[in-house]
Amino acid sequence: MKIISKTRLKMPALGQGTWRMGEDPxxxxxxxxxxxxxxxxxxxxxxxxxxxxxxxxxxxIGKAIAGVNRDDVYLVSKVYPYNAGRANIFVSCNNSLQRxxxxxxxxxxxxxxxxxxxxxxxxxxxxxxxxxxxxxxGVSNFDLNDMEEIWRxxxxxxxxxxxxxxxxxxxxxxxNLLPSMRYEGVIAMAYCPxxxxxxxxxxxxxxxxxxxxxxxxYDITVSQLMLAFILKHQNVAAIxxxxxxxxxxxxxxxxxxxxxxxxxxxxxxEFPAPTxxxxxxxx
Numbered sequence: 173m174k175i176i177s178k179t180r181l182k183m184p185a186l187g188q189g190t191w192r193m194g195e196d197p198x199x200x201x202x203x204x205x206x207x208x209x210x211x212x213x214x215x216x217x218x219x220x221x222x223x224x225x226x227x228x229x230x231x232x233i234g235k236a237i238a239g240v241n242r243d244d245v246y247l248v249s250k251v252y253p254y255n256a257g258r259a260n261i262f263v264s265c266n267n268s269l270q271r272x273x274x275x276x277x278x279x280x281x282x283x284x285x286x287x288x289x290x291x292x293x294x295x296x297x298x299x300x301x302x303x304x305x306x307x308x309x310g311v312s313n314f315d316l317n318d319m320e321e322i323w324r325x326x327x328x329x330x331x332x333x334x335x336x337x338x339x340x341x342x343x344x345x346x347x348n349l350l351p352s353m354r355y356e357g358v359i360a361m362a363y364c365p366x367x368x369x370x371x372x373x374x375x376x377x378x379x380x381x382x383x384x385x386x387x388x389x390y391d392i393t394v395s396q397l398m399l400a401f402i403l404k405h406q407n408v409a410a411i412x413x414x415x416x417x418x419x420x421x422x423x424x425x426x427x428x429x430x431x432x433x434x435x436x437x438x439x440x441x442e443f444p445a446p447t448x449x450x451x452x453x454x455x
Contacts, residue, residue: 181308181332181359183279184246185403186427187217188420189363189413194232195225202416207236209417211245213424219335219363219411221250221283222268230271238273247272248279248361248411250312250335253286256293265305280306281335284313284454294327301330308332310358315452316349323356331358337453338362338408340398340443341373344450354407365402365410366395368455382442386435392425399426401439 188210193203207218218237220229230249237245249272255264265280280300282293297309310333311322322328334353338345339362350360367374377383378394387397395412402410403426414420 181279183333183359183409184215184217185409186215186399186424187219187246187248187409187411188215188423189411190218190220190229190233191224191363191413192229193224193413193415194228194230199415200232200235203232204236205417206414206420207233210414210420210424211237211240213421214427215420215424216244217246217248217278217409217411219248219361220268220272221281222255222264223250223252223283227267227271230268234271234273242274246278247274248281249277250281250283253282253284253288256282256286256296257288258292258296261293261296262300262303262305265300269305276304277306278308279333280309281333282309282311285311285318290318290322290328291325294322294325294331298327298330310334310361312336312361312363313452313454316352319349319353319356319358329356333359333361335361335363335411337364337368337455338402339365339367339373340401340439341367341370341377342453343443344446344453347446347449349452350405350408358407360405360408362402362408362410364455366398366412370455377443380442382438386431386438389435390429390431392429393422396422396426396429397431397439399423400429400431403427404436 218233249268251264300306310331312335314334322331336345412423
């Protein structure tokens with residue numbers, strides 16, 4: 173299953189996150205196996221960033237995709253805000269490419285908003301496209317006011333993706349950010365779709381009796397339910413992280429989960445959509 177944006181970007185709806193992967197050599201073999209398992213199940217998109225382990229995540233991915241047909245993997249990386257200007261972005265992008273062992277990124281994101289003017293960052297992103305270093309560009313952790321500013325700037329309509337924290341226990345983006353992005357044709361990429369490091373939020377879901385009852389009914393895990401929740405939304409992709417191959421295989425099965433609307437109604441009552449604007453949640 174793929175999502176297509178107005179900028180003609182075509183990306184997998186379910187991919188793999190790599191935050192904190194590649195940092196411990198003792199885990200390298202398991203993490204590489206997990207990524208390769210995800211690829212074998214069709215989770216072709218792998219998300220990383222120059223920030224993750226100071227490039228160690230990108231190096232790990234480079235090892236995992238060595239020998240894989242480049243057309244069979246969709247690579248996403250992110251640039252630090254302080255590197256997102258003319259002085260550093262071209263070096264940052266080249267460094268990411270070298271660590272990954274590829275010539276071009278499918279998608280390059282501004283990791284979060286910093287002090288460099290968005291106009292300059294957009295101009296640099298467009299230049300990277302012209303140089304064929306990246307195919308598409310986007311942003312991460314941008315709220316609606318930030319997106320509206322981008323759309324007003326020259327070239328801003330070419331912003332293809334906004335990667336945001338989004339999961340069943342954090343639905344604030346549904347109020348006005350996701351609808352506005354959908355109208356403008358910008359894809360939302362949900363990071364930490366399984367709850368991330370907010371253990372309290374995740375515990376509220378994993379210990380909810382009605383959620384557990386639905387999972388038992390469909391013979392699925394809570395994590396699979398949470399992924400299915402993201403994937404049922406139009407124009408939204410998910411990048412769950414898995415450090416073990418069996419978790420990668422379990423995540424991939426979320427593609428095929430079909431849940432009755434009556435049961436989704438129960439989910440929505442237990443963890444309702446927002447009724448007012450909520451500040452953007454971030455990790």
